Structures are given as C-alpha cells and as structure tokens.
Amino acid sequence: MITAIESTISYGATATSSFTIVPTECDPYAYQSGWGNRFACEALPGTLPQGRNTPQRCKYDLFSEQLNGTPFVSARASQLHAWFYRIRPSVAHGPLRKSPLNGKLEARFSASNTNTQYIPQDHSWGQFLLPSAADSVDFVQGLRTVGGHGDAMTKDGLAVHVYTANRSMEKTAFCNNDGDFLILPQEGRLDIQTEFGNMMVRPGELAVIPAGIRFRVRLPDHTARGYIQEIFGSHYELPELGPVGSNGMAMPRDFEYPLASFDVDQTAWTIICKLAGQLYEYEQDHTPFDVVAWHGNYAPYKYAMEKFINTATVDREQSDPSIYCVLMAKSRTPGLALTELLVFTPRWSVPSNTFRPPYYHRNVCTELMGMIYGTWHGSSTVLEPGGLTYEPSLMPHGESYERWAEATSGVLEPERVNEGAMAFMLHIPGHISLTNWALESSGTLHAIQADLWTGFDGGFMEHTEQVDQELAACGLPGLAKPSTGHAAPPKAP
Numbered sequence: 194m195i196t197a198i199e200s201t202i203s204y205g206a207t208a209t210s211s212f213t214i215v216p217t218e219c220d221p222y223a224y225q226s227g228w229g230n231r232f233a234c235e236a237l238p239g240t241l242p243q244g245r246n247t248p249q250r251c252k253y254d255l256f257s258e259q260l261n262g263t264p265f266v267s268a269r270a271s272q273l274h275a276w277f278y279r280i281r282p283s284v285a286h287g288p289l290r291k292s293p294l295n296g297k298l299e300a301r302f303s304a305s306n307t308n309t310q311y312i313p314q315d316h317s318w319g320q321f322l323l324p325s326a327a328d329s330v331d332f333v334q335g336l337r338t339v340g341g342h343g344d345a346m347t348k349d350g351l352a353v354h355v356y357t358a359n360r361s362m363e364k365t366a367f368c369n370n371d372g373d374f375l376i377l378p379q380e381g382r383l384d385i386q387t388e389f390g391n392m393m394v395r396p397g398e399l400a401v402i403p404a405g406i407r408f409r410v411r412l413p414d415h416t417a418r419g420y421i422q423e424i425f426g427s428h429y430e431l432p433e434l435g436p437v438g439s440n441g442m443a444m445p446r447d448f449e450y451p452l453a454s455f456d457v458d459q460t461a462w463t464i465i466c467k468l469a470g471q472l473y474e475y476e477q478d479h480t481p482f483d484v485v486a487w488h489g490n491y492a493p494y495k496y497a498m499e500k501f502i503n504t505a506t507v508d509r510e511q512s513d514p515s516i517y518c519v520l521m522a523k524s525r526t527p528g529l530a531l532t533e534l535l536v537f538t539p540r541w542s543v544p545s546n547t548f549r550p551p552y553y554h555r556n557v558c559t560e561l562m563g564m565i566y567g568t569w570h571g572s573s574t575v576l577e578p579g580g581l582t583y584e585p586s587l588m589p590h591g592e593s594y595e596r597w598a599e600a601t602s603g604v605l606e607p608e609r610v611n612e613g614a615m616a617f618m619l620h621i622p623g624h625i626s627l628t629n630w631a632l633e634s635s636g637t638l639h640a641i642q643a644d645l646w647t648g649f650d651g652g653f654m655e656h657t658e659q660v661d662q663e664l665a666a667c668g669l670p671g672l673a674k675p676s677t678g679h680a681a682p683p684k685a686p
Contacts, residue, residue, distance in 0.1 A: 228445035235486035275489030300470030348426025381417035390451025569612020
C-alpha cells in the first residue's frame with residue numbers, strides 16, 4: 194500500500210515550468226536558455242514520447258526522425274544529436290537538381306583552385322554593397338565567399354562569407370551540408386525560421402546554425418548585411434576559462450535556443466542544399482517547418498554579444514586577445530583551435546607604463562576583422578561597419594608611426610575604450626586563401642597605401658653617445674661606427 198505523504202511546508206511556491214526568455218518589442222519569440230543543454234520541448238502537449246525515441250506509433254501519427262551532428266560512436270561528452278516528431282519525414286521530397294541561384298561560393302581552398310589566391314599582403318574592404326532597389330536578392334542569393342582554408346569534403350577547414358539581401362525567402366528553405374554557419378548580422382534583423390523553431394537575430398547578436406538543419410531567412414527591416422564563418426567537420430564550443438575561474442567571458446546561461454514551433458502548410462516548397470560549395474535544389478509539397486516536438490542538444494542558438502563579460506582591465510601589460518574569445522572550434526591537431534571568434538566591446542583601459550595600442554605583431558594566426566557598429570580607432574587599416582580587414586599569417590602589422598609617437602609620449606589616464614562600438618575578429622591559425630570575387634569583383638576593396646609604413650624614425654640613433662657611455666661603464670666596447678671610406682684590404686697570411 195502506498196501511503197500519502199503529508200506536506201510539512203506552511204508557506205512557499207513551486208515553479209511550474211523552466212525559465213524561458215520572453216518576447217520583446219524587437220523580438221517576438223521566446224527561447225530556452227543554457228549553453229549545450231539537452232532540451233526537450235513540444236508545441237502540442239504529450240507529443241514527446243516518454244522512455245523511448247521511436248514508439249511504434251507516435252501521437253497524432255507524427256513521424257520520428259533523428260538528426261546526427263556527430264557519428265554514433267563518439268564520446269558521450271561530445272555526442273550531438275536531436276530527435277524530431279514531425280508531420281512528414283524529411284525524405285518526402287522530389288529528386289535533386291543543380292541550382293543556378295548562386296555561383297559565388299567556395300568550399301575548397303587548395304592552391305590548385307583557380308578561384309582563390311594565397312596572398313601575403315594585408316587587405317581591407319569598405320562596406321559591402323547592398324543590392325540595388327532594382328534587384329531582388331534573398332539570403333542565399335546574396336552569399337559571397339571572401340576566403341578560407343581547407344576543404345569541406347575532407348571536413349577540415351573553414352570559409353568566411355558575407356551576405357547582403359533585400360528580399361525575404363518565401364516558400365524556400367536552405368540546408369548547408371558543408372558545415373556550421375556562425376552568422377553575425379551587421380545591418381537589419383534576420384527572422385530565422387528553423388526546424389527547431391524561430392529566432393530573431395539583430396546586429397550585435399550572433400546565431401549558429403549547425404550543418405544539416407533547414408532554415409529560411411526573412412527580413413523584417415527589408416535589407417540586411419552581415420558576416421558568416423563556416424566551419425567544416427568541427428563544432429563551436431565555449432573556450433576554457435583557465436585562470437579566469439568559474440565566471441566571465443560568455444556565460445552559458447546567455448545562449449538562447451528556439452522553442453518548438455510548427456506550421457501546417459501543404460503547398461509547394463523548394464529546398465536548396467549546399468554541398469562542396471555547390472547548390473542543389475528539390476521540390477516538396479509541404480513545409481519543412483512541421484516539427485511539433487523535439488529533444489536533444491544539436492540545435493541552433495543565438496547570443497547577444499554585448500553580454501560578453503570583458504576581463505581585459507589590468508594594472509600593466511596587455512592581455513592576450515584570447516580573453517575576448519566568445520566561441521572557438523577545435524582543429525584536428527590537439528591543443529590547436531580551428532578558429533576563435535573574438536568580440537571587442539566597451540571596456541576600461543587603465544594599465545600604467547604600458548604601450549596601450551595593439552603592439553607590433555607577427556601572428557601565426559590570420560586575422561579577419563569586421564565591424565558591427567561604431568568607430569574603430571586603429572590607424573593602420575580602414576575598418577568601418579559592414580567592412581572587413583585581413584592580416585595574413587606571419588606578416589607584420591601594427592599602428593602607424595604617428596600613433597606610436599602619441600602612445601609613447603602621452604599622459605596615461607584611465608579611459609573608456611570602444612564606447613558605443615562593437616567589432617569582432619576571426620582569429621584563424623594558418624593561411625587564408627582569398628577568392629577572386631573578394632579581390633576583383635566585390636567593388637569595395639581599398640587600394641593598398643604604398644607609403645603607410647614609411648617615415649618610421651629610428652630614434653635609437655639619437656642615443657648612440659649615451660649607449661657608448663653605458664657600454665664603457667660595463668667594460669664593453671662601444672658601438673661600431675659606420676665606415677666613411679673603403680674598407681682596408683685583408684692582410685696576407
């Protein structure tokens with residue numbers, strides 16, 4: 194016999210549901226929160242099976258379907274997958290055909306690809322051009338590859354794209370089979386409908402759409418521009434915190450995932466798939482967004498980058514840029530990242546007796562930098578919202594001589610940096626190949642300033658007398674002075 198348990202609590206309350214992010218004026222959707230959680234949600238009560246994934250018959254005759262983001266035989270800690278309960282399975286579609294929508298995409302960046310070039314010269318692009326009013330361009334049509342490395346077919350490497358659009362996708366969905374998309378809107382919100390539910394992503398937020406997930410992009414603000422980093426064969430992760438401790442940087446609770454949402458739509462739809470940088474399409478007689486319930490940890494998500502907790506305020510010296518890392522992805526080489534996304538948000542700069550601008554640097558990583566909004570105060574390359582800069586691997590870069598002179602002679606006081614601005618950097622180990630479109634057809638590539646690095650004054654030469662005195666005081670020979678005549682011939686042995 195089961196005996197009833199009498200409550201001993203006199204006062205209190207119990208939550209009736211888990212926490213969700215509520216809609217706002219700019220975002221009509223609610224979200225589940227928490228990085229990497231295994232979520233379970235249903236748009237109709239009772240549609241998620243209990244104790245099994247594939248019951249003999251699902252409620253309402255829904256179809257069970259799994260999407261894997263990692264192979265079946267993977268470590269439990271790294272397994273990514275989701276189960277859908279949908280009105281029709283994804284296999285219910287017509288045959289594929291090549292799509293003519295966009296021929297400006299690349300997914301292979303070997304030196305043999307004549308559509309790309311490896312160039313050890315820094316470059317910068319102005320604001321990428323929005324489509325004219327006479328053109329009708331949706332998100333897929335407006336994608337352009339700027340560069341990358343590796344190959345989507347070997348699942349090793351990445352690609353960097355930009356997008357511009359002025360038309361919503363209607364009755365059309367996109368599925369990227371090459372890799373995960375990290376989307377950074379710069380102008381205009383993206384209303385992204387996915388199989389998992391809806392996300393509204395504004396400038397200042399990022400969104401990640403893992404490979405194999407179908408989605409469409411609508412434009413509530415009519416035009417849109419932004420950046421995309423696509424990774425092949427890896428997935429985005431939070432960086433380790435190390436000495437930072439338990440809190441700081443991007444907080445897991447601030448990542449937002451869609452709630453299950455489905456449409457009942459039995460009209461014609463076109464699904465566009467990307468494989469090896471090529472587009473294919475097929476037709477089906479129903480919407481792909483018919484998932485009534487889902488559970489799992491392989492799902493799209495978004496994050497508001499102004500929530501990033503900046504830990505760069507130090508007493509002296511400069512912190513490495515890794516402290517600005519929001520997300521990273523691992524490479525096949527243990528201990529080496531495939532890429533890191535760094536975000537530069539407002540912060541205090543207070544170090545004493547320190548050169549505060551970015552120091553002169555030859556970085557093994559390629560640096561691709563973009564601007565979401567505000568003004569960037571670097572002096573060596575022009576960076577504006579909607580533009581991009583490229584610093585190739587192992588090539589020197591830094592500030593102008595004028596900026597150096599100012600920074601080494603000014604009075605150091607606490608100052609607010611990046612107020613009202615947001616910039617980001619893709620920190621990519623190794624070399625990046627740039628596409629012919631970026632170098633020849635984008636229409637926004639800045640001319641190289643030939644005299645940018647001239648005029649550096651060798652101030653050391655003004656101190657040679659002092660140097661000789663200090664060397665003599667140490668019992669060391671003085672500096673060898675340049676000879677004004679012909680060198681004496683060597684003596685015969």
